[in-house]
Amino acid sequence: MTGEIEVLSACGAATPTKLLKYCTLHDQVAGSMFAATRRRLYFVLAVLAVYTVRSMLPRSPPSTPYTSQFGQDRWLADNMFYGEAYDGTKRRTAAPMQRALTFVEFGARDGWVDSNTWYFESERGWRGVCAEPMQSDYVRLVTNRPRCASVMGAIGPKAGLREFAMVRQDRGWGPLRWESSSGSTGWNGFVDTMSDGQIANLWKMALHSGRSKYRLRFESIMVQCYKLEDLLEKAKIENVSYMSIDCEGCETEFLTAFDFGRFRVDVLQLEGDGYEKLLAKYGYRLLKSASWAALGHHDSLYLHKSFRPSANPALR
Numbered sequence: 001m002t003g004e005i006e007v008l009s010a011c012g013a014a015t016p017t018k019l020l021k022y023c024t025l026h027d028q029v030a031g032s033m034f035a036a037t038r039r040r041l042y043f044v045l046a047v048l049a050v051y052t053v054r055s056m057l058p059r060s061p062p063s064t065p066y067t068s069q070f071g072q073d074r075w076l077a078d079n080m081f082y083g084e085a086y087d088g089t090k091r092r093t094a095a096p097m098q099r100a101l102t103f104v105e106f107g108a109r110d111g112w113v114d115s116n117t118w119y120f121e122s123e124r125g126w127r128g129v130c131a132e133p134m135q136s137d138y139v140r141l142v143t144n145r146p147r148c149a150s151v152m153g154a155i156g157p158k159a160g161l162r163e164f165a166m167v168r169q170d171r172g173w174g175p176l177r178w179e180s181s182s183g184s185t186g187w188n189g190f191v192d193t194m195s196d197g198q199i200a201n202l203w204k205m206a207l208h209s210g211r212s213k214y215r216l217r218f219e220s221i222m223v224q225c226y227k228l229e230d231l232l233e234k235a236k237i238e239n240v241s242y243m244s245i246d247c248e249g250c251e252t253e254f255l256t257a258f259d260f261g262r263f264r265v266d267v268l269q270l271e272g273d274g275y276e277k278l279l280a281k282y283g284y285r286l287l288k289s290a291s292w293a294a295l296g297h298h299d300s301l302y303l304h305k306s307f308r309p310s311a312n313p314a315l316r
Contacts, residue, residue, distance in 0.1 A: 069114040070297040083310030101241035103128035110140035116244040133223040156225035157257030163191040164223040193249040240265040266307040
């Protein structure tokens with residue numbers, strides 16, 4: 001060490017005193033940098049811990065009883081099933097519809113987000129069947145909708161495993177990403193019923209969301225499929241008051257295979273249109289309503305010929 005100091009002094013690089021001061025300053029800078037890095041690491045770990053705990057805790061119920069994306073549930077309650085309504089104390093009002101009403105919802109997600117049936121279960125006391133193939137959403141569905149028969153899987157023309165495309169939504173940036181509280185985006189469906197254009201668009205959305213706060217992940221998994229007839233029989237439901245179908249392309253396949261002769265459905269809600277000819281032979285007619293279309297969605301509504309809507313007189 002003495003020899004090195006003598007050489008440095010001789011070269012004019014630093015005197016022994018200056019060198020010692022330099023070493024001390026270097027240690028102080030390195031220590032402060034290490035401390036700052038450690039604080040940042042602790043902060044990141046704390047944030048991740050908070051979000052992890054929050055994702056494990058049960059979420060609060062929706063602030064409003066109506067949770068449909070475009071207000072479809074409220075419109076149906078006022079225009080189709082008003083006679084079954086409750087008064088402010090949740091006692092049944094005198095009305096023609098006194099029987100217990102039921103529902104079926106495809107792709108129920110967590111039972112709250114964009115749900116078309118949450119209102120009817122929570123406010124009207126209906127019972128029904130909800131199907132959700134994604135495990136993260138299904139766990140929440142069971143907790144959020146304790147009165148309905150929930151099944152983890154998809155509804156199809158026959159039981160068994162089938163390839164299923166799903167789009168997940170993550171939060172965060174870079175490597176610090178975690179699944180958002182809403183889990184799936186709702187853009188899910190059977191691979192063999194999706195067009196090439198649909199799959200290409202989903203891939204494009206996922207790729208272009210890389211720099212966004214919410215990043216999409218396109219995945220393909222094998223899911224268990226169930227026949228709706230088996231689920232309805234198990235739930236002891238013979239008449240479905242309201243069925244909400246949104247399966248990203250498999251609607252026609254389901255409608256062709258479903259046993260409408262054995263199970264009657266009063267009101268059918270389908271994404272898109274073009275089902276008039278198929279459903280006419282089962283006794284359904286397309287509802288043409290300006291107020292329904294004004295909601296801004298892309299759903300079509302079909303009523304069974306034996307169904308008599310009960311509308312709010314104030315809306316007439």
